[in-house]
Amino acid sequence: MKTLQQLLAPYPADQFFAEYWTQKAIHISADHSQKFQTFFSWGDLNDLLNYHKLTPPDLRFSMDGKLLLETPAPRDWSDRLRQGATLIVNAVHHRVPTVAELAANLRYDIGYETHVNLYCSPAQYQGFECHYDTHDVLILQIDGEKKWFVYRETVLYPTPNMSSANQPKPEEPPYLECVLKAGDLLYIPRGHWHYAVACEQPSLHLTVGIESQTGLNWLAWLIRDLETNPNWRQTLPVVVDGNMNALEQELAKLRQNLIETLHQPDILHRYIDALAYRALPPLPVSLPAQMGADIFPNGFMTRFTWSPLHRIRVKQIGEEHYQVQVGAKQLDLKGIPVNLAENLFNRDEFSLFDIADWAPDLNLEGDITPLMTRLITEGVLQVKTD
Template sequence: MSDPERGPVTRPALSRCIRVSAEEFADRHWGREPLLSTADELARGFDDLFSASAVDELLTLRGVRTPFIRMAHEGSVLAASAYTGSGGFGAEIADQVSTDKVLGEFAGGATIVLQGLHRLWPPIIDFTRALIDDLGHPAQVNAYVTPPSSQGFEPHYDTHDVFVLQISGEKHWRIHAPVHVDPLRTQPWDRHRAAVARAATREPAIDAVLRPGDALYLPRGWIHSATALGATSVHLTVGMSAYTRADVVDALLRDVGDHPALRASLPLGIDVHDRDALAPIVDETVRALVEALQRSDASGPAAVLGRRFDGETRAEPLAPLATLDAIEALDAATRVRWRRSLPVRITTADGRVRIVARTKTLSLPVEAEAAIRRLATGDVVTPGELPGLDVESAVVVVRRLLREGIVVASG
């Protein structure tokens, strides 16, 4: 996790959540074991991301509706009708938050779950995008608001890694080792409900109270439960959908259709229930599959996982009105920068430089290559500062990149 030219990679969003270096976290903790980091050990808290007042604002002023909210009581998810209703005249949508109902359920001990905050709350939108850049895996954020002395969910494990960021109040967490290591999405905890329940009665690996500014990392599969203590507890759960070697296998298997032996039909009249009849076919198929896989390289999985990553993450949002204003006013002194979290490839061929983005490919004269690569560093620059082009040509290039959503205006 280092760049030979720039030294260690700090991964600033990730570093907010861990008390160790990014390199130690990657080597020792990621996908392996939990990490508890207290507010005293972290550089800063999480007050800038979320707060109890933000919960009330979302519930009262933002028109939140399902599935961006759900509620749970003693391990059971409540029906949406228990906390939603119509928005009234001019907003006749039946599943918007009803603050009266939410108050009643919350006062009765139910936990409020605000889902998808990486799409709703501006500070979390920016933080999540930066964290995804640091992790290389998709992430999403929920808030859990638990009334005093209440437990929202029974002991369970998740099929994705999580960071727990304590915002306000205190919550007592008990963490137990997995009964099913590294579960995939298709292997949820309720398939092992009895084993999880037994494991939760043993000595925990971590038994700690999280206070404001504390953070807890849990790899997928680690069993956990939490109880709010003497006041309402608000914490963020950052879920990280780690790509696995099973995903690489799935991507590799997409190419097996290129092998003739693997496209062949099974024998006429075969009884697929008959193990003995299938045995030689399975042996032949395994040999053919091994032969096909040995001819594979990383290009297929890179394309498959790249498309999946692009579909599961989002680049920095664009401001359509402000962008059109910036295009109209663009001159040599306009400050612009590359759009954050926008994965692209920059290539040159046949006298053209190409920017290959998620949904489009831009082709420009090769003379613009130095200017494009300068922009792609992410620094704030002006058209007049771009190398390899006269000012008039640089303005033309930047105007095109603004219109295509590759760069954005920067104040």
């Protein structure tokens, strides 16, 4: 949980999960104000607004606690902010490389899909009225200060279909009031009501949404799995003159089939594996190397790195035979000496010189070049250009 621990520092991640995760909000003060500016900054926001075509629903404004029905034209964005509107940009992890890496690393740390939105609020204005989210959130204060009010849940573990807009607001006072300063983090569990007001300076923060899975998600996956069985797709018997015997018998058969399915030895692991590869980002494009050109631009000094958005999974099939999985891509690699495998698959970055040290008996032209060419053109390995 390297990335999550960096965000939570100095608070221990294991203590966070034991005492706060899904239970109550926590404000963690930073030891320095620049803590999150390696992920995002005002300059990144300006680049987004100036050089990306952002349209609703990815770009929205809220004012007086409510979303504006009409999004202003780009020439009017600054005016709206000066008038007190909050700017929201969704899915920043699809647009900013550092945020994409943050979201990907958190996904591997926690095991659930993550998404990142940004919020820019003018001084002394409230962005949204009091509400709750149907997913857990980590709020990373990039710059400025914002005062937060967090209330207990009124609906336990709400699902996406249980919007706060249809629920009465809490009557009890907030159990947490805090001012987030630059570098601070705030965790709010799903279902916990909250709102925030910017302080004396404009506020910029990222919200990391964590799409935790529930038993209902497992059942939904099971339904999709059962769709491969024609018995479950078959039309149920009609009820003729109120006689339900045939229907009851068919439902009993399906119930028995469901019980047998749930007792399959691999059913749980298949769901867990499905979670591991759910909604993974595609492998990065890296040209011209992926076209087979300029793969070794610096000769033996050329350095390589694995995809920054994925974790590599390696399974030994036999002697010098390995199955490598990066994202949705799976490769079968043969002729890989043990010492090469132990180093190659466990280093974030390496060079041709390193490979020569790890596998001195391999031939450069006959063994190493074809291996590296395949890994690069398949997209799992990248030529480091900086």
